[in-house]
Amino acid sequence: MKKMIVLLFLAALFVSLNGVFATSPPTNGEYGVVIEGYDWGPAVSKVILSLEEPVTSANWNDYQVMVRRSSDCSAIPDGQVLGSRRIVNGYVSDAEGSRLEEGNHITLVLAVAPNQPIGSPIQYSQTEGCSGNNWINYEMTIRDEAKGMLWNEEVNRVMPIIDQFDLSGRFSHENGVTMSYASYSPESDNEEHPLIIWLHGGGEGGVDPSIPLVANRAANYASDEIQAIFEGAHVLVPQSPTRWMDSGGATTSGETDDIYYKAVKALIDNYMSRHRDVDRDRIYLGGASNGAYLVLKLIIEYPDFFAAAFPSALAYQGAYFSDSQAERIKNIPIWFIHAKEDGTTVPDQTVVPVYNKLMKAGAPNVHFSFYDHVVDITGFFGGDDYRYPDHWSWIYSHANEARRDVDGSLVKLHGRPATIMEWLAGQSK
Incomplete structure (x- = not known):
């Protein structure tokens, strides 16, 4: 019974998140990501949103970040495929995520932790022909709920060091x-x-x-x-x-x-x-x-x-x-x-x-x-x-x-x- 409840919950979450991922993007729907290394491994620590017009402030509480992790090679556990990312800060920046007083990008800083696999852009797997750690597809959909804007196309990846x-x-x-x-x-x-x-x-x-x-x-x-x-x-x-x-x-x-x-x-x-x-x-x-x-x-x-x-x-x-x-x-x-x-x-x-x-x-x-x-x-x-x-x-x-x-x-x-x-x-x- 407990397993059935879990499966029903995951199915509902999948339908809900699929609705997010299926939404048509606006013309300014491009984003970049920052991937940093931690003691436990890598995580996507920031997402950088491209804007059509320059801004001087960023209200990061207006945003929602959803993630889909997938791979044609590595086996990803069901509970680590879809999920949301918690935003802890946001600021105006350049395309590499460096803070600016005025700029055409907003960088959202995301919470990372060793027990949050939804943040990882790699996956360890023992699948035959794909064993060990491998990069996976890490698709993000970011919404500005206040302005009705959406970003869902990755165009840049920054990996410090x-x-x-x-x-x-x-x-x-x-x-x-x-x-x-x-x-x-x-x-x-x-x-x-x-x-x-x-x-x-x-x-x-x-x-x-x-x-x-x-x-x-x-x-x-x-x-x-x-x-x-x-x-x-x-x-x-x-x-x-x-x-x-x-x-x-x-x-x-x-x-x-x-x-x-x-x-x-x-x-x-x-x-x-x-x-x-x-x-x-x-x-x-x-x-x-x-x-x-x-x-x-x-x-x-x-x-x-x-x-x-x-x-x-x-x-x-x-x-x-x-x-x-x-x-x-x-x-x-x-x-x-x-x-x-x-x-x-x-x-x-x-x-x-x-x-x-x-x-x-x-x-x-x-x-x-x-x-x-x-x-x-x-x-x-x-x-x-x-x-x-x-x-x-x-x-x-x-x-x-x-x-x-x-x-x-x-x-x-x-x-x-x-x-x-x-x-x-x-x-x-």
């Missing part, structure tokens, strides 16, 4: 592997700059390198805040066509070679050959889950190449990490991040034995932030009382919030407490 990346990268290796990649270069100043490499998790593979940047906020390594710590850094984000742990149709956790590590190393070398300002002594390698597996694999294979590593939610099985490998990489600075209740990459099978073997080998500069749970670090959604999936420990890396070692002490650089990015920037071969 991501728009600073070159998304056109393609690299083919002699072993037959071809990868897409995103890259960011700091302004040229005749100085050398470090290179930060990020290896995505299992849900961000494919051929669209914007997905590794937006699905879990990896683009933040090009943010003003993190770039200031490094005084400008290159950022390179390769994308696996399948998954980094692919050993040729099967999945490896360290027991056999994957098919990608040589190609990724060759891609890094290729990037450095084309960017002569990269500091060869400051190559930093990070990754999450599937990508953290490849971080460990790469530093094992090329221990003299990387200046430091920062893997989170490590997927490399500790049983396949030998004492001799620990000796091989013990002098590489490493900062592990993991959550104790991670059920995907179980710490007692992955990061804990790897860390213990490094400590046994006498590693002098290895740290381990081991969280009870992955929680809301902003405080906006409940702080410690709001819990993300415990596999999402990369949140602390992207937001530069990791500060403590496994014993609870603050990690220090030159005698002073340091965040993970401050520590990373201080490492050099």
